[in-house]
Amino acid sequence: MPPATPTPPGILGSSPALRRVLGQLARYAPTNRSVLITGETGTGKEMLARAVHDGSGRSGEYVIVSCANLAAELFDSELFGHEKGSFTGASASSRGLALAANRGTLFLDEVGELPLPLQAKLLRFLQERTVRAVGSQNERVVDVRIVAATHRDLAAMVAAGTFREDLYYRLDELRLHLAPLRDRGDDLIQIARHVVAGFEHERGIGKRSLTRSAEAALRAHPWPGNVRDLRRVLNRLALATNRKDGAITGDLVRGELAQPARPRSPEDAIRALLEDAGEATIVDLARVAKMPRKSAQRWAKTLVDRGVLARTGQSVGTRYRLATPAAVEAPAPTIDPRWQVALDLLDRDGRVTRQVLAARAGIAERSATRVLAEMAEAGLLRREGATGRWCAYVRSHPGENAA
Numbered sequence: 001m002p003p004a005t006p007t008p009p010g011i012l013g014s015s016p017a018l019r020r021v022l023g024q025l026a027r028y029a030p031t032n033r034s035v036l037i038t039g040e041t042g043t044g045k046e047m048l049a050r051a052v053h054d055g056s057g058r059s060g061e062y063v064i065v066s067c068a069n070l071a072a073e074l075f076d077s078e079l080f081g082h083e084k085g086s087f088t089g090a091s092a093s094s095r096g097l098a099l100a101a102n103r104g105t106l107f108l109d110e111v112g113e114l115p116l117p118l119q120a121k122l123l124r125f126l127q128e129r130t131v132r133a134v135g136s137q138n139e140r141v142v143d144v145r146i147v148a149a150t151h152r153d154l155a156a157m158v159a160a161g162t163f164r165e166d167l168y169y170r171l172d173e174l175r176l177h178l179a180p181l182r183d184r185g186d187d188l189i190q191i192a193r194h195v196v197a198g199f200e201h202e203r204g205i206g207k208r209s210l211t212r213s214a215e216a217a218l219r220a221h222p223w224p225g226n227v228r229d230l231r232r233v234l235n236r237l238a239l240a241t242n243r244k245d246g247a248i249t250g251d252l253v254r255g256e257l258a259q260p261a262r263p264r265s266p267e268d269a270i271r272a273l274l275e276d277a278g279e280a281t282i283v284d285l286a287r288v289a290k291m292p293r294k295s296a297q298r299w300a301k302t303l304v305d306r307g308v309l310a311r312t313g314q315s316v317g318t319r320y321r322l323a324t325p326a327a328v329e330a331p332a333p334t335i336d337p338r339w340q341v342a343l344d345l346l347d348r349d350g351r352v353t354r355q356v357l358a359a360r361a362g363i364a365e366r367s368a369t370r371v372l373a374e375m376a377e378a379g380l381l382r383r384e385g386a387t388g389r390w391c392a393y394v395r396s397h398p399g400e401n402a403a
Helices: 016-028 045-054 072-080 096-100 116-128 154-160 165-171 187-201 212-220 226-240 250-257 266-277 282-289 293-305 337-349 354-361 365-377
Strands: 035-038 062-066 104-109 144-150 174-177 309-312 319-322 381-384 392-395
Touching: 016 045, 016 174, 035 045, 045 062, 045 104, 045 144, 062 096, 072 096, 072 116, 116 165, 144 165, 154 165, 154 365, 187 212, 187 226, 212 250, 226 250, 266 282, 266 293, 266 319, 282 293, 293 309, 337 354, 337 365, 337 392, 354 365, 365 381, 365 392
Parallel strands: 035 144, 035 174, 062 104, 104 144
Antiparallel strands: 309 319, 381 392
């Protein structure tokens, strides 16, 4: 029998949301099924992935693949290895990350950042579970447990055509979702106290504590960066206090949290603009991202390819909007025939799935998926119930967010 799953190191709290995910972890870890871990940035997805491996009983290594940093031209070499001299710079052979994880766990961190061509290669590996090093004619079978993590909505990316549906189903056999810190109640204070207690043993800091007003100020903040953001702020506060007893006060916390925002990345600046304005031109994107127009066009193309942005119109020079806007008014009913078929089905049945729409409209299921996603983005529909192949859509109510 595999060992009991320990509480993941570094993940603290006793909120219902955390207890639920730890209960799932205890059931999922001993299996060989793929696990998809979802949650906002900074919630602790990598620690949860490590806990899946630790509770699996597998004898091999836990190996991390940083999907966001994988260069397309080096994907095969990094994942499957290479022979000495197989390409310029290959001064020694490498076994690759997949083989390094044999009989262990391969953790695909930020798998939603993989471009489509690399998704196809990853899918082929997951189907065949064999590797062939670059420059070699020999294939080797590997036994790896796949755990993947992402802060993106992969189901929405599938609907937008930026993530492969077949790969999504391979990864999403079991799912663990880490709730954001703002939804975990008193866990925030438990984590904060734990972090502050650790300062006593750090050189140059010493014993620190939180006053009640400091805890109230921490609780009132939304913490968009979650636990990682909380730790960062507490580190600064520990050095900022000048009280002899080392106490961090509410005034100090509020003063730190009221500081001007740190410089944003171009993506964050573009997202903020479009959340407020709804749509914008490439000139607007260049202005808020503080970059030349050509650079902004490259950023916009990258964000469109990743499913973050969508173009309004047919040419690159038209306006941009968020691919999943917070609220969109339903367009006038001058729609293409496939939309009308979907609306007729809604009138008849009250709901519509991609399978029914594909059969009635005489189109492929993938095309039906795109049609329903477009109607949801336009505010006509909202997704109901589970995501994935069997999700259904119903009509949106006035003022309701698009699914």
